[in-house]
Amino acid sequence: MKLQLIGTGSILTARMSASALVDDKLLIDTPNGSMKAMRRAGLDPCSVDFCLITHFHADHFFDIIFLLLEQGLQQTRDRDLVLIGPAGFADRVDQLFELSYPGSWDEMEDKVRPRYVEFDPADGGECSEGGYTIRALPMQHTVPALGYHITDPAGARLGYTGDTVRCPSVDELAADTSVLLLDTSFPTGRVGHMGLDDVEGVADQWPDLHLIATHRGDDVTHSARPNIIFPADGQTFDITAQGLRADARSMPKQRGDRKTSVLGVDL
Template structure:
C-alpha cells in the first residue's frame, strides 16, 4: 500500500505546501482522498493518473479538502490524451464517497456548472457515509467513523485484504472515535494543524496526536495539514517527548509513504 502526499498544507497560502490531497495505491485500487484546490494537476505532476481512479473520498466538504471535485469531474469529461484524442476506453461511473450532506453540495455544483460536469456516457454516484463499512473490489475494504469538526466530517480506515491498514483523520479535534479508528490501523495519517499554545477547536495539536498514538497503539504517525505557524519538526519532538514510541513522519508535499 502506497500513500502519496500530494498536499500537506491548508487554506493558508505558503510556497512549499499546498492544500490537502492524498493518493492511495493499494493492489489494483486507486483512490483520491480530499482533493483540495489544484489537486488534479498536482497529482499529474507527481506522475500519477488522476483520471484512472476507483473513487474520490472526502472527509468533509471544506474547500481546502474538496475544491477540486468540480475540476476533476470537468477533466474526467473533457480531458484529451497525449495524442489529442479522447480515450476509447469506456468510462466508469465516477464514485464520490463523502459524509452526510455532500449530496446537496454536489447538487449545487451541478446547478452552477450544469453539463460541464455531466455526461450521457456515465453517471456520477454519490455515497454518503456516517459509520459505515464497505468491501471494495480488488481486495480493499474501508470503514468510516464520524470525527469532531465544525461540519459533518468522517475519518476513514482503508484496509488491504490480509495486509496493512491506513487510518486518516480528516479534520478533527481529539475524540475517542479517532482513537478507535487508529487502533485498527498500522499507520495514521493525521492532521497536525497547530502548536499546543495556538489550540483551536476542531483541530489537532502535537499533544493531541501523541495521546491518540499512545492510547491507540498505532505503529506509525504521518503528520499533515500544517498551518504556517506549525513547525513540523517541533511537532515530531513534542510527540516523541510525550512518550509515543512509534515511527513519526513529518509529511511533505510529494512524499510517498509505504504502509
C-alpha cells in the same frame, strides 16, 4: 498499499492542502489545486476510481469539479467513479457544478458515471469497493465530517482522520490501523482541529503505531516522538500489515525541513 501525499498543508501555507492517493486509484479529499498537483507529480487524475471526501469545506472538496472534468471532458468512463462521503454529497456536486459551469453537469455526469456512497456523519458506516474495505467514522469538526479506515486485500490498514479534534473515533483509528494520518493543524489543538500536542498524545499511547502528521501549519515542523513523521508534498510510502516502510528514493527534500525518523527509519 502505496500511499502518496498529494498535499500536506493547511490553508495558510505554501504546501498544497492535505490530500492523499492510495495505489494510484483511491483519492482522499480534493482540495483546491489538487488536480494540478497530481499532474505535476506525474499522476493521472483519470486513474482515480474511488474518491473519499471527509467534509465539504473548500480546502477538502472544491477540486471535485476538476476531478470530474478530468475524467469526463475527453473520454467516457467504462466503469463507475465511486464517490464516498458525508450525506448530501450528490447534492453538493450538483450545486457546485451549477455555480462553476452552469448547465454542463448532465452531459458530464453521463460520461463520468458517478456512483455515490453516502454516510450519515453522526454514525458512519462501511462499504466494500474494488477490493478495499472502507469504514467511515464520525469526527468532530466545525461541520459534519468523517474519518476513514481503509483495508486493502493484503491486510494493510490505513487511517485518515480528516479535520477533527481528538475524539473517540481518532482513538479507534489509532487502535486498529497500520498507519494513521492525523490532522496536525497547530502546535496545540483548537476548536475543530487537533494540534501537535494531541498527536503526541496519540504517539505516547500507541508508541508502535506509525503516525503521519498532515494538514499542517508552517509552525508544526518536528517532534521528539520517534513514531511521528512530517512528510513533504508528493512523498510516497509503502504500507504493509505491520506498518510503514519508507521509500527513501521518493522523499522530496524540503529546504529548511528538519530530518526526522519513524521507528528507526531515517528520513
